[in-house]
Amino acid sequence: MHLYLHIPFCKQACHYCDFHFSTNLSYKERMVKAIGREIALKSNYLGEKKLETLYFGGGSPSILSNSELESLFRAIREVYTVDNLKEVTLEANPDDVTPERLDFWYSLGINRISLGIQTFNEVFLKFMNRAHSSSEALKALELILDKGFETSSVDLIYAKTGFHLDEKRQAEILRKDIEILRPFGLQHISAYNLTIEEDTVFGRWAAKEKLAAIPDDYAVEQYKIVTGELAAMGFEQYEISNFARNQKYAVHNTSYWSGDEYLGVGPSAHSYNGESRQWNVAHNHRYMEGVESGSPEFETEVLTSFEKVNDYLLTGLRTIWGVSLNKVSRIEPNLPAGFRDTLEKLKSQQLLKQKGDFIFIPQEVRILTDRIVEELFIIMD
Ligand code: SF4
Secondary structure (H helix, E strand, C coil), X not given: CEEEEEECECCCCCCCCCCCCECCCCCHHHHHHHHHHHHHHCCCCCCCCECCEEEEEECCHHHCCHXXXXXXXXXXXXXXXXXXXXXXXXXXXXXXXXXXXXXXHHHXXXXXXXXXXXXXXXXXXXXXXXXXXXXXXXXXXXXXXXXXXXXXXXXXXXXXXXXXXXXXXXXXHHHHHHHHHXXXXXXXXXXXXXXXXXXXXXXXXXXXXXXXXXXXXXXXHHHHHHHHHHHHCCCEEXXXXXXXXXXXXXXXXXXXXXCCCEXXXXXXXXXXXXXXXXXXXXXXXXXXXXXXXXXXXXXXXXXXXXXXXXXXXXXXXXXXXXXXXXXXXXXCCCCCHHHHHHHHHHHHCCXXXXXXXXXXXXXXXXXXXXXXXXXXXXXXX
């Protein structure tokens, strides 16, 4: 089984980010206790007690002190067997990485760091209100790989906005970001297209027309640079935003894309048990009060078989493996005739390919993934 822990704190708010977090750290310890308690309260959510993957996300899990992190591991070990953990990931910001912290994380069993670099360009880092500098990012990466976190990953952001730079200059900056990573011999990189979300500083600037929208063709151009440069470095684009060498795929995230069941704890965390989705309240104080009183606050939505098929298509078709048609039929044996027709149409347009039981989107047209998936979605009455 897979466990996700949402740590809802950050040092400062990045201007593009709409994840759930607070920059008020005064009650961090109380939050950690609450998350530990929720782990115990939800111990029977999936029935299964053998953990396969553990993922500390957020927010910024690297903001936790050693004793806070240790207490979360204690809470996990009280409920779950951790002997066969395949992957334990901690998302970290470069400015939190020190040799001492890495030693401690390693001693806890963390074997993968997901490092939020985003870019090495100082101007962009400041404009996005990131808390770290380019030199801190380089230092952190060096320390992580020296310590032996070999399957660690780096996050990059492309198609950035807000500058009156021409596209040629933007392309140079992106190529340089990737070039800087080359000598590190990383096994995994995640690259995300910047999106401007309403409830963020960028969203508010955009609403007042103080921030230029990102033109589609510019985003496409930047996507092509990312996929082209990383392919040339031997990376396989195994999911639309994720690239791995030597099949060092992210195990935890791949489980989401395969439709596996998982438990998420912490404010705003989502869970899935094969029948329903559940999401915790995205409010730190309401979350803590709920857990402390023994009644965590969350909402649940029981999924229809059509919704399950759609979820599986949405995530599975973003990967190189695609989706199994047998699995789709097992979820919903009476698929509407329109589904098969659309499938055949997309195949004849070379937008989908089939290998055995699996359909997948070929590399050349992956940029059209959202459109293709939308066409396949089963229309629900
Ligand atoms: S991008 Fe990461 S570090 Fe920045 S505010 Fe969002 S969660 Fe925090």
